[in-house]
Amino acid sequence: MNGGRPGRLILLCGLPGAGKTTLAKRLADQIPAIRLCPDEWLTRLGIDLHEAEPRDRLEGLFRQQSEDLVRLGVSVILEFGFWARAERDEMRLRARALGAAVELHYLAVHTDGLWRRLEARNKQRVPGVAVISRNMIEQWAEAFDAPHPGEFALFDNPCGRRGALGDVPL
Known part of the structure; x- marks a missing residue:
């Protein structure tokens, strides 16, 4: 237990290729924190990363698990992407109902930059990393509800770390 205090919940917001996992790994070491990354778990379970139903179920379990961990004083990083404002608000x-601090880190990368990163990643054919097409990223970018500056005021500042907007150099 963290002196009887709840842990901290950290939400990583951004599209595929924005650097969420890179940032999560760095933060997990710094804080320390538990990382919950659906892509890694789905891969280990042998489930296609593009299948929506298993991803939704796994993310639901991660939401419950993160609440339990935060309640116990553990800091948790969720790498879901949090594309919708409603997800971030929820x-x-x-977490606030548990008395926990909540951070939002938004990794803002323009579609062209995402595509360059994803194209390079696609060529590497790394096991467990989904191949993503330019068309997919463009469609997802249209559906993505990026946080607005006023939304950041609803979250806590990063605890002793750099700010939330675009905070991962890649």
């Missing part, structure tokens, strides 16, 4: 309010 997790912030759930």
Whole structure:
């Protein structure tokens, strides 16, 4: 237990290729924190990363698990992407109900930059990393609801670390 205090919940917001996992790994070492990354778990379970139903179920379990861990004083990083404002609000309010601090890190990368990163990643054919097409990233970018500056005021500042906007150099 963290002196009887709840842990901290950290939400990583951004599209595929923005650097969420890179940042999560760095933060997990710094804080320390538990990382919950759906892509890694789905891969280990042999499930296609593009299948929505298993991903939704796994993310639901991670939401419950993160609440339990935060309640016990553990800091947790969720790498879901949090594309919708409603998702970010829900997790912030759930963590606040536990008395926990909540951070939002938004990794803002323009579609062209995402595509360059994803194209390079696609060529590497790394096991457990989904191949993503330019068309997919463009469609997802249109569906993505990026946080607005006023939304950041609803979250806590990073604990002794750099700010939330675009905070991962890659």
